[in-house]
Amino acid sequence: MDYSIETLALDKLETDCIIVGLYDNQQLSPSAEIIDANHQELISKIIARGDISGENSKTLLINYLPDSTIRRVLLVGLGEKSKLTTKLYRKALAAAISTLKTAKIESITCTLADITIKNTTTVWKTRQIVEIFNDAFYQFNETKSIKGSDSSLKNIRITATTATESEAKLGLQQGLSIAKGIDLTKFLADLPGNICTPSYLAEKAKNVASNSDKMSVEILEESDMEALGMGSFLSVSRGSRQPAKLIVLNYAGGKPESKPIVIIGKGLTFDAGGISLKPGAGMDEMKYDMCGGASVLGTLQAAAAMDLNINIIGIVPSSENMPDGDANKPGDVVTSMSGLTIEILNTDAEGRLILCDALTYAKKFNPEVVIDLATLTGACIVALGRVPSGLLGNDDALCNDLIAASETAGDSLWRLPLWEEYHEQLKSNFADLANIGGRDAGTITAACFLSRFAEDFRWAHLDIAGTAWRSGGSNKGATGRPVPLLSQYLIDRADA
Ligand code: BES
Ligand code: MN
Ligand code: ZN
Numbered sequence: 001m002d003y004s005i006e007t008l009a010l011d012k013l014e015t016d017c018i019i020v021g022l023y024d025n026q027q028l029s030p031s032a033e034i035i036d037a038n039h040q041e042l043i044s045k046i047i048a049r050g051d052i053s054g055e056n057s058k059t060l061l062i063n064y065l066p067d068s069t070i071r072r073v074l075l076v077g078l079g080e081k082s083k084l085t086t087k088l089y090r091k092a093l094a095a096a097i098s099t100l101k102t103a104k105i106e107s108i109t110c111t112l113a114d115i116t117i118k119n120t121t122t123v124w125k126t127r128q129i130v131e132i133f134n135d136a137f138y139q140f141n142e143t144k145s146i147k148g149s150d151s152s153l154k155n156i157r158i159t160a161t162t163a164t165e166s167e168a169k170l171g172l173q174q175g176l177s178i179a180k181g182i183d184l185t186k187f188l189a190d191l192p193g194n195i196c197t198p199s200y201l202a203e204k205a206k207n208v209a210s211n212s213d214k215m216s217v218e219i220l221e222e223s224d225m226e227a228l229g230m231g232s233f234l235s236v237s238r239g240s241r242q243p244a245k246l247i248v249l250n251y252a253g254g255k256p257e258s259k260p261i262v263i264i265g266k267g268l269t270f271d272a273g274g275i276s277l278k279p280g281a282g283m284d285e286m287k288y289d290m291c292g293g294a295s296v297l298g299t300l301q302a303a304a305a306m307d308l309n310i311n312i313i314g315i316v317p318s319s320e321n322m323p324d325g326d327a328n329k330p331g332d333v334v335t336s337m338s339g340l341t342i343e344i345l346n347t348d349a350e351g352r353l354i355l356c357d358a359l360t361y362a363k364k365f366n367p368e369v370v371i372d373l374a375t376l377t378g379a380c381i382v383a384l385g386r387v388p389s390g391l392l393g394n395d396d397a398l399c400n401d402l403i404a405a406s407e408t409a410g411d412s413l414w415r416l417p418l419w420e421e422y423h424e425q426l427k428s429n430f431a432d433l434a435n436i437g438g439r440d441a442g443t444i445t446a447a448c449f450l451s452r453f454a455e456d457f458r459w460a461h462l463d464i465a466g467t468a469w470r471s472g473g474s475n476k477g478a479t480g481r482p483v484p485l486l487s488q489y490l491i492d493r494a495d496a
Contacts, residue, residue, distance in 0.1 A: 001137060003130055003176060005168045006109055006157035010034045014069040015157070016105035017061075019096050021115055022047065023081045024054035031111035031159065035073060039065055043073065055079060056088050057095035061103075074100060076112070084117050090128055090410050097136040101151060109157045113168060122160065122167035123174065124408070129158050130175025131182070131484065138183060140190040140477065174306055178487045181302030182480030184208075188294040189469060189478035193270035193287040198245040198318035201267055201293060205247045205316065208297050212304035214253050220246035225357070232336040233317055233357040236350045239274055239327025240320035246358070247293070249300050249314035253307065253494075259368035260311035261493060263300075263486065264358045266351045266374035267293025267318030274321045274347030275329050282472065289351070291468035291478065292373035293318055299486040306487075308494040313365050317354040321347070333431045337361065338453055343431035351376045352435060352449045359453040369398050369458045371489075372450065373482060374465075379442025381466040388412040389467045389482055392447035393460030402460055402485070405492055411485035413462065422448050 006013070010031060021029030026047050028036060036043040042065065046052075052060035056079030063072055076096045078084055093112065100108060110133075113125040133156055141147040160168035188196055188204060202219045209217035222243055225234055230246075237244035247267070254260075268289035272278060278286065293316035300314045328334075328347045335341050337360040342353065351374050362370050380390045388406075391413040393399045399415055406413040425437030425445045433452060437445030447461050467481045 001134070001153060002155040003172060004155065004157050005165060005172055006159045007162060007165050010159070011038050013109060015071065015109040016107045017072040017074055017100060017103070017109070018070050019074045019076060019108065019110045019112060021078045021092070021112055022052060022054045022075045024077065024079050026054055027081065029078070029111065030114045032075070035070065039068060043075070047075070052077060057091050059095055059099045061099060072105070078115065084115070086117060086120060086410060089115065089117050090132060093129060093132040094136070097133045101136050104152055106152055106154045107157070108153065109159060111159045113158055113160065113164070122164040123171040126158055126160070126168045126171025127175035127178070128410070130172060131179050134179035135182065138186055140187065142187070142191060143195070174491065177302045177305035178484060180305065181298035181487065182483045184301055185291070185294040185298030185480045185483050186478040188297065189288055189291045191287070193320070196287070196290065197242045197269050198267065198320070199243065201269065201290065201316060201318050202245040202247050205249055205297055208301045209249055211301070212251070215249060215251045215300065215304050217250070218248045220248065228337055228361065229335070230337045230357040231334045232342055233319070233354045235328050235332070235334040235344070236274070236321055236353050237319040239322045239324035242269070242320050244317070244319040246361070247316040247318060249296070251300055251304055251312040251314070253303065253309050254311040258311055260313045260365050261490065262313045262315065262362045262365055262367040262370040263296050264315040264317070264355065264362060264370065264372040265292035265294070265296035266290070266355055266372070266376065267316040268351060268354070269318060269320055271321045271348070271350065272323060274327050274350060275323050276346045276348040277323055278348060285469065285471060285476070288469045288478065289375050290318065291375050291464060295373050295464070295468070295481070295483050295486065298480065298483045299490070302483065302487045303490050306491070308490055310490065310494050312490065313362070313367070315358050315362060317358040319354055321350040336453070340433060340452060341431040343428040343434045345434050346436045349435045349446070352446055355450055356453040359450060359459070363456055367457050369395070369460070370454060371402070371460050371462065371486070373462045375468055376463045377443045377446045377465055380463040383416070383443055384414055384466060386466040386471070388414040390443050390463035391415045391460060392418045392444065392463070394418065394451055394454060395458035395460065398458050398460050401492065402489055405489035406485045409484040409488040411481050413485065416444055416447070418444065418447055418451060
């Protein structure tokens with residue numbers, strides 16, 4: 001798909017379909033008014049029949065415009081003008097592209113960056129159009145011999161005026177960078193565990209790095225981790241035939257002396273639970289237990305494509321968690337890189353065992369902040385559902401920056417407390433701490449565990465168990481979250 005900015009006047013346009021907006025009182029968007037005036041009030045007349053109300057996300061395709069180089073018009077309901085939020089705007093965009101996705105057309109011109117929404121810019125609106133449209137065209141065909149049918153669409157143009165053109169172009173560049181990062185994240189996540197192994201992720205990280213002259217990559221092997229004393233991480237991998245990898249991406253876009261933002265992603269390419277084996281139903285979805293890691297790759301790729309002037313380190317501890325004669329057993333005690341010993345009461349709480357050593361490793365980069373992303377707890381889905389990712393951290397300013405970015409990006413977060421009281425649940429009679437804290441507050445106790453390894457820096461943890469993929473059914477698939485949120489957070493830091 002080719003995306004571009006269109007500055008031609010609407011009466012000079014040639015396109016298979018133009019997308020325009022309609023409010024719920026039948027009021028036309030600015031571009032819709034112009035098209036209407038240029039075509040003998042055809043749009044007004046059709047609306048007057050009552051076929052479309054303007055309710056948000058309802059669409060009507062006008063399939064023919066007499067004597068016009070604009071061959072179709074898609075009317076998209078925006079709802080009540082004064083109540084148009086960023087969320088409703090995104091929803092309307094998704095409805096528009098879903099209507100057109102299967103149409104036999106080659107070109108679309110979207111005018112919806114002309115809509116006024118409180119606290120938004122042309123950059124943001126153009127970016128949303130690209131991200132949301134691109135999302136609609138994602139297909140996973142890698143492991144199918146019968147591929148899904150391709151859309152006939154070849155190009156999408158987004159209109160701008162001479163006044164908004166430069167903003168629109170920036171929005172387009174950001175949108176394409178982020179959309180490609182999301183695509184990479186989804187692709188890696190949707191791959192099955194027998195293809196997407198830790199070694200495969202490491203190769204992909206090398207690819208990402210090789211596409212930017214500001215990025216380098218280092219892959220630490222099990223022997224390197226052994227030398228560093230990563231006994232906790234390595235204990236998880238011991239039950240697997242696939243060697244663990246610690247992937248370290250270094251994006252040097254900022255001044256050499258400026259401290260990096262470190263992003264760590266859980267890269268469990270398959271989580272069977274280990275000796276504390278998971279039940280069979282739905283276990284296939286534990287191929288998605290590397291979504292945090294995939295998001296690190298997608299986000300760094302996006303940051304490099306946007307040429308952000310900041311330094312970023314991406315760390316992906318990657319392993320499988322399998323039952324095996326040599327696997328961790330409940331009751332085993334391991335020693336982490338930090339020196340803290342851990343009693344493994346449940347081998348299925350493996351994410352924190354690999355992340356804790358990655359957190360300790362992050363210290364060597366003298367980080368500005370450390371953010372980890374992990375499909376860490378089923379409890380997070382119980383607490384928050386599949387709408388926001390869970391957010392926990394030891395620094396209010398960092399958490400607030402992430403929440404602000406999540407709102408802008410439409411990739412929501414909800415903060416949970418990380419209070420001292422919860423640490424009680426991690427006490428062990430046989431080690432410095434236990435790896436589980438019982439049934440209550442599972443997302444919080446998991447974060448409490450991680451926080452013991454994040455005491456020397458500003459740190460936030462995103463539990464993406466409910467948001468990284470859509471579960472079950474025909475809709476099963478990766479979402480690419482939280483790449484939009486992290487990309488926004490990094491854009492904000494680059495601007496600051
Ligand atoms: N990867 C899982 C968490 C998970 C489960 C994410 C289901 C999304 C859907 C993690 O490694 C895990 O197994 N966590 C356990 C922790 C428990 C043993 C304390 C869980 O959530 O059951
Ligand atoms: Mn597990
Ligand atoms: Zn897991």
